Structures are given as structure tokens and as C-alpha cells.
Amino acid sequence: MIAGFRTRIFTPSDVLEACLDRIARYNPSINAMTTFCIDRARAEAAASTERWAAGTPCGPLDGLPIGVKDMQDVAGLPTTNGNPLMRGNIAKQDALIVARLRQAGAIVVAKTNVPEFGAGGNSVNPVWGATGNPYDPRQIAGGSSGGSAAALAASFLPLCTGSDTGGSLRLPAALCGVVGYRPSGDVVAHPTRPVGWSVISVLGPMARNMDDLLLMLRSIHGADAGDPLTVPTDPARFDDIPAADLARLRVGYSEDFGDLPIDPQVRAAFRARVQAIAPHVATCDPVDMNLGQMDRCFDILRAESFVAAFDPTGEGSKDQFGPHVATNVELGRSFTFHDRAWAHLEQTRILRTFKTRTEGYDIILLPTVPVPAFAWTQSYPPQIDGTDMDIYYRWLALTYRGSLMGGPAITLPTGAGEDGLPFGLQILGRLQGDRELLSAALALEGLFASSPATRPQIPDLDQLLPPPVDLKSPVTHPPVAPDATPDHSVQVGSAV
Numbered sequence: 424m425i426a427g428f429r430t431r432i433f434t435p436s437d438v439l440e441a442c443l444d445r446i447a448r449y450n451p452s453i454n455a456m457t458t459f460c461i462d463r464a465r466a467e468a469a470a471s472t473e474r475w476a477a478g479t480p481c482g483p484l485d486g487l488p489i490g491v492k493d494m495q496d497v498a499g500l501p502t503t504n505g506n507p508l509m510r511g512n513i514a515k516q517d518a519l520i521v522a523r524l525r526q527a528g529a530i531v532v533a534k535t536n537v538p539e540f541g542a543g544g545n546s547v548n549p550v551w552g553a554t555g556n557p558y559d560p561r562q563i564a565g566g567s568s569g570g571s572a573a574a575l576a577a578s579f580l581p582l583c584t585g586s587d588t589g590g591s592l593r594l595p596a597a598l599c600g601v602v603g604y605r606p607s608g609d610v611v612a613h614p615t616r617p618v619g620w621s622v623i624s625v626l627g628p629m630a631r632n633m634d635d636l637l638l639m640l641r642s643i644h645g646a647d648a649g650d651p652l653t654v655p656t657d658p659a660r661f662d663d664i665p666a667a668d669l670a671r672l673r674v675g676y677s678e679d680f681g682d683l684p685i686d687p688q689v690r691a692a693f694r695a696r697v698q699a700i701a702p703h704v705a706t707c708d709p710v711d712m713n714l715g716q717m718d719r720c721f722d723i724l725r726a727e728s729f730v731a732a733f734d735p736t737g738e739g740s741k742d743q744f745g746p747h748v749a750t751n752v753e754l755g756r757s758f759t760f761h762d763r764a765w766a767h768l769e770q771t772r773i774l775r776t777f778k779t780r781t782e783g784y785d786i787i788l789l790p791t792v793p794v795p796a797f798a799w800t801q802s803y804p805p806q807i808d809g810t811d812m813d814i815y816y817r818w819l820a821l822t823y824r825g826s827l828m829g830g831p832a833i834t835l836p837t838g839a840g841e842d843g844l845p846f847g848l849q850i851l852g853r854l855q856g857d858r859e860l861l862s863a864a865l866a867l868e869g870l871f872a873s874s875p876a877t878r879p880q881i882p883d884l885d886q887l888l889p890p891p892v893d894l895k896s897p898v899t900h901p902p903v904a905p906d907a908t909p910d911h912s913v914q915v916g917s918a919v
Contacts, residue, residue, distance in 0.1 A: 424438055424486070424487060424581060424916065424917065424918050424919070425483075425484075425485075425486075425487070425638075425918065425919055426919065428471075428475045428480070428485070428486055429475070431475070431476075434468075434471075434472040434475065434476075434486075435468040435469075435471040435472050435475065435485070435486025435487075435530070436465070436468045436469055436471075436472045438468075438486065438487075438488060438915070439464055439465065439468040439488050439530065439532070441915055442488050442532060442579060442580055442915055443461065443532075445577070445578060445579055445915060446532075446533075446579045448884075449557075449577055449579070449884045449887065450577075450579065452555065452560050452884075452887040453554060453555045453556070453557050453560050453564070453573050453577060453887070454536060454551065454552055454553060454554050454555060454570075455490075455535055455536055455554050455557075455564070455569075455570045455571075455573035455574040455577065455579065456490065456533040456534070456535060456536070456570065456574060456579065457493050457503070457533065457534045457535065457536050457550075457551045457570065458493075458500050458501055458533060458534045459532065459533040459534075460497070460499060460500055460531060460532070460533070461532070463499070463531075464488065464530050464531065464532045467530045468486060468488075468530055471485050471486035471528065471530065472486070474486075480528060481527075481528045482526060482527035482528035482642070483527050483528070483638065483641065483642060484524060484527040484528045484529040484582075484638070484639070484642055484918075485527070485528030485529075486528060486530065487528070487529050487530065487581055487582060487918050488529075488530050488531075488532045488580050488581070489524060489529045489530065489531055489532065489580055489581070489582045489583060489584070490531075490532060490533050490534070490535045490570070490571055490574050490579070490580045490582075490583040490584070491521055491531055491533075491534055491535065491583070491584050492534070492535050492537060492567075492568055492570070492571055492583070492584050492585055492586060493505065493534040493535060493536060493537050493551075493570065494537055494540070494541055494567070494586060495518040495520060495521060495584055495586070495626075496514035496515075496516065496517060496518040496521065497514055497517055497518070497521055497531050497534065498514050498515060498516050498517050499513065499514065500513070500514060500531075500534055501513050501514070501534075502514050502534075503550050503551070504537065504539065504540045504541070505536070505537050505538060505539040505540065505548025505549070505550050505551060506539050506540060506548070506549075506550065506743075506744070506745070507549050507550055508743055509550075510550060518615065519612055519613075519614055519615075519647055519649075520584055520611065520612075520613075520626050520643050521584070523642055523643050523645070524582075524584070524639070524642055524643060526642075527642035529582070529642070532580060533580075534570075535568070535569075535570030535571040535573075535574055535583055536548070536551050536552075536554045536569060536570030536573075537566065537567045537568070537569065537570060538566045538567050538569070538747065539744070539745040539747065539748060540732075540733075540744065540745075540747075540748050541566070541567035541586065541588070541591060542567070542729075542745070542747035542748050542751065542816075543566055543567065543747045543802065543803065543815060543816060544563070544565055544566045544567070544590065544591075544594050544595075544803065544816070544818065544819050545563045545565070545566050545569070545799060545801075545802055545803065546563075546564055546565065546566040546567065546568075546569025546570055546573075546595070547799060547802075548745070549745070553799045553800075554569045554570050554573050554799070555573070555799055556573065556576075556598060556599060556796055556799075556844065557573050557576040557577040557599060557882040557884065557887075558576070558599075558600070558843070558844050558845065558880070558882045559796070559844065560799075560887060561798055561799070562598075562796040562797065562798060562799065562844065563598060563796055563797060563798070563799045563801075564595055564598060564599055564799070565594040565595030565596075565597070565598040565599065565792075566591060566594065566595060567586070567591040567595075568583075568584075568585035568586065568587075568591050568592050568595050568596075568603070568629060569595045569599075570583075571583035571584065571585050571595070571629050572585075572595035572596050572598065572599035572601055572603065572629060573595070573599055575599065575601045575629060575630065575631050576599040576600050576601050576631075576845075576882055577882065577884060578631075578915040578916070579915070580915070581630070581631070581635060581915065581916070581917065581918035582628065582629070582630055582635060582638075582639045582918055583629045583630075584626070584628065584629065585603060585626070585627055585628070585629045586613075586624065586625065586626050586627065587603075587605040587624070587625055587626075587627055587822075587826070588623050588624045588625075588725065588728070588823070588826065589721065589725065589816060589819045589822060589823030589826055590791075590819045590821070590822025590823055590825075590826070592604065592605050592627050592629060592834075593605060593791050593822045593825075593832060593833070593834040593847070593849055594791060594792055594819060594822055594834075596629060596791075596834040596836075596847055597791035597792050597834045597836075597845065597846070597847020597848075597849070598792060598796050598844070598845065598847070599845060600836040600844075600845030600847070600879055600880050600882075601629060601630065601631050601836060602629065602630050602631065602632060602633060602635075602636050602833065602834065602835060602836065602864075603627070603629050603833065603834045603847075604627045604628055604629075604636055604640070604831070604832075604833045604834075604861075605625055605627050605825075605826070605831060605832045605833070606625055606627050606640075606644070606831050606857055607625075607829060607830055607831050607854065607855050607856075607857050608622035608625055608652045608653075608829050609646075609652050609653050609654060609656075609855065610625075610627075610640075610644050610653075610831075610857055611625065611626045611627060611640075611643050611644055611645075612626075612645060612646055612647030612649070612650040612653045613625060613626050613650050613652075614647050614648075614649025614650045615649075616650065617728055617731045617732040618727065618728050618731045619649075619650065619651050619652070620651055620652070621724065621727075621728060622652060622829040623724055623725065623728060623826055623827075624728065626643075628640050628643060630918065631879075631917070632868065632879075632917060633835075633861070633864055633865050633868045634917065634918075634919045635917055635918040635919060637661060637664060637861065638918055638919055639918070640661050640861075641661050641662065644656075644660060644661060645658070660858070661857075661858065661861070664858060664861050664862050664865065665862060665865070666862060666865035666866040666869060667785075667859075667862040667863045667865065667866040668866070669703045669704050669866050669867075669870060670703070670704070670705060671705050672704045672705055672785055672786070672863060672866065673704070673705050673706045673783060673784045673785045673786075674700065674701075674704045674705075674706060674707045674708070674784065674785065674786055674787075674788060675707075675708055675709070675710035675781060675784035675786070675787045675788070676697050676707065676708070676709060676710065676787065676788040676789070677709065677710055677711070677712040677787065677788075677789055678690055678693050678694065678697075678789070678790060680712045680713075680717075680789060680820065680821055680824050680825075681711065681712040681713025681714065681717075682713050683793060683820050683821060684793065684807040684808040684809070684810035685790065685793045685807070685808060686793060686794045686795060686807060686808055687808065688795055688840060688841045688842070689790050689792065689793055689794065689795065689840070690790075691841070692790075692840045692841065692846045693788075693789075693790045693848075695876070696788070696837050696846075696848050696877065697788060699870075699871075699874065699876070699877055700788070700867070700870065703870060706784075708784075710780060710781060710784065710787060711780060712777075712780070712787070712789075712824075714773045714776045714777050714780065714824075715769055715772055715773045715776060716769055717773060717820070717824045717827055718817070718820060718824075719766075719769075720766045720769040720770055720773065720827060721820075721823050721824070721826070721827060722754065722814070723758055723762050723763060723765070723766035724766050724767075724770065724827075725751060725816075725823075726751050726752075726754040726755035726758060727755060727758075727763060727766075729748065729751035729752055729754075729755055730751075730752060730755035730756070733748060733751075733752050734752045734755070734756070737756070739752070747802075747815055747816075750814065750815065754814075770827055773827050773828065774827070774828050774829065774854065777828050778853075778854070781853070785852075785853075785859060785863060786850050786851065786852055786860060786863045787850070787851040788848060788849070788850055789821055789825070789848075789849040789850075789851065790821055790848070790849060791821060791822060791834045791847040791848065791849040792821065792847065793807050793818060793820070793821055794807055794818065795840060795841070795842045795844065796842065796844050802815060803815045803816070803818055804818050821849065822849065825849070825851050828851070828854060829854055830851065830852055830853055830854040830855065830856065831851075831852040831856065831857040831860045831861075832849060832850065832851050832852065832860075833849070833850050833852075833860060833861070833864050834847040834848065834849050834850075835847065835848050835850065835864055835867060835868055835871065836871075836879040836880070837871050837877045837879075838871070838874075838875075838876050838877040838878055838879070838880065839880050845879075845880055848867075850863065850864060850867070
């Protein structure tokens, strides 16, 4: 798109109208978008069009329409977090990540759907309803950045924001066939993180390909005084990242993160991807990823953050939250100071064991989702390969275990699974090894694109089934002004 603006093949206004037309036609079937700021977006697109005509774009994203996860503030729009009590919570100013995107010239079009307060891997809530998968709207899009992932897969917008605690970027990216990047804790400043010294929750970019993701990352990375985990770094930290030399890449892999239950279909799909990669890299070896008591450690750290956010005094009422948030708060109330101390000690041991076990490897490959996509009417899979899930988020262990190390992780689309829906490959990097991970991801993206078996899929939105009768949302698509004549020749393609 930026190249099109530069060569005047089309304008930011043309692209915005094409996006709005596509959203109006297809969003009712998947419900990825929630609230809109169309008039402001049109005015900003018109101003961007004038800047490009004059050869004076204001930044690297000038004129690009974006979506913002409905847990991040956009001035003038509600930040509901999917909670009925927050319907009227109109943001007075942009969140830092949004402010940086807008400063780079991006145009916010809409908010994207989430589970209530981001709790869970299924983007359904009592305010906006459920988000369906663009490949089959009867199936989940994932969460908590499910609306962002679905909007990208449906080509509603070229870029969207996300966040990740236990897999909220990676899981929906895998299910919807897009790219989701969880950076190291020092990369994207997160000054609204409730527990400011914890590396569990991070913000990150989502896109349909690596070039778009890197374009967005260059505008949002950087330190902020409100986030103690960030420190000033080179502004060009993510400029000019080359694709890694596959022939020199040292790859480790684990199909179950040590001991997790994995659906046989997922194991087979993952093994096929490893076999496709192995002939092209220097080494491709299994690695023991049973690093410690990862699940109990995450339980305590996650519950700690939920108590900090929703029950800091110990006197809050669980009635104002949905069952997932209430479960986390109740779990937090059950832990002691000694439990918390143990969890922080164990997280440190896990990080050090990970460093030792992965010595000699540049990246570690894993599946992202342990089961094929399931119906969005189901909150979570109660059982995986014969193992019962003891809490609603246990099925996210493939991603939340990776969160414990504090390092970068990314999910790349790699064709389809046996069910015909996208299959996402998760890649872990070394702590603060973000640039190296992104370089490896660029190389692997190129490798996957060279084969029909692993090439990213594109959903056929014209074949979408009608939305289920109970997929309801007060706002499912924006009105398109009667005098607007969308240019159907404009393709909502790559941001670059």
C-alpha cells in the first residue's frame, strides 16, 4: 500500500473506502470489528492523500488503516474490554502504542473484538458477541486478540494491534493464518501493565506477513518512563533485518513442550512442518522442553496479575466480572505469600534451564495450538487427547509456557491442517534475541511460501456461511455513507 501511495496508483482515501466496503460486506459473518470512527478516519485519510500528493508523508505508516484491540485506548472510542459495565468507558487519550502508530501516520478505523478482559482463548463476550474464524465462522478465531487476527485474515485492514499474556497474540494468529509476534518485555513499552515489573504481559504487532509486521514494529518499539522493563535503545533496532541463512540456522523442536497432551492431528501436522524444514537448515533436533513446574508457576503469576488488576484490596465483588475473570481472582485469593515467592523463584529456574537446554540452537519450534479449531459456542476444550483440562486456560499451555521465559516468540502461518483450517507454527527465540528471531522468521516464511503444502491460505469470504443465529452484536459493521462509491479495484493487500 505504501508503494501504491508513493507511486500514486491509489490514495489513502481509496484504500480506506475499500476497507470499509469489505468490512460492511463480510464483518456480519465473522464479527471481528466492534466500534468505529469512520468520519475521523475519512478526514485523516483525506489529509494523508494531500500529503502524499505533495510528496510529504508524515511518517512510515502515513495513510494505512489499522484496527486496535478493544483493551487499548483510542481517544473518543469506548474501551469496553468486552464487559457490560464498561460500555460507556470512552477513552480520553490514546494508549501509548496507539499514539505511536498515529504519530507514524496510521489511521485508526475501528476496535477489534476480545474475550471479556482478555481472559481466555475464545473471543466472545456479552457486549459484542462472538468472533468467528474467517475460514469457517462456526469455529473459534482464538483470543484474546481474536478480533484482530480475524480482521487481518479477512483483509479488512492491513495492520492490527494485539497483546499477549498466555498466548493472546500467537493463538489467534495460528487459528486465523496470520503472523503474531510476542516481543521480549523490553521492546514495546506497556505503561498500563498492572504489575509493571512483571514480564508476563506484553504488547505486540499483528499482520498478514513478516514485511508488514516489521513495518509496524519499527513504529511502536521503544522505551517509556512509565514502563520499568524498557530502557532507551537504538531507534534503528529493527531496521534492515535480513532473512537468516537457512543453511546455517540451528533449529531445535518439541512437539509437546515436554509433556503436554496434543491432539494427534496437530502432532501429525507439526511433524510434517519439521520434516519440511529439516533438509534446509544446519541442524534440526528434538529438545527436551520439560523445564520445571511451568503450569503451577504460570497459575500463580497469572492469578497475581488478575488480583492486581481486579481485586487489589481483597474486597472486590466477583459479580461484576464474567466467570473466567472471577476464576482467576478466586485462584489468586487462594495463594499465599510463600506461593508467590516460589513462583518467582521457579520462573527464574525455568529461564535458566531454558538457556542451558537450548544452548547451540538459534530457535525452537513448537505447535501453537494443541487442538484443531472448535466451535465458538464452546468456551474451551474440556479434554485433549484423553487428558482433562483442570482450568479454562490449560489448553493454552503451549503458548503460556513460552511466556514464562520472557523472550520473544512468533507464530507463522504454514498452510492448512487436516481440517482445512490454518496451521500456525510457533517459534521461540532467546531472551532479548528479538532481532535474531525475526530474521529466522523471515527466512522460514520464504521457505513456507515456496511449497503449496505450507503456503499461507486465503479465506474465500464469498463462501462464508451465514452467521449462526445466536452470534449477536449490537454493532457488527459500520454504515457506509450513501454517497460513498468504493473502488473495488483497490486491493486491501500488503501494507508495504
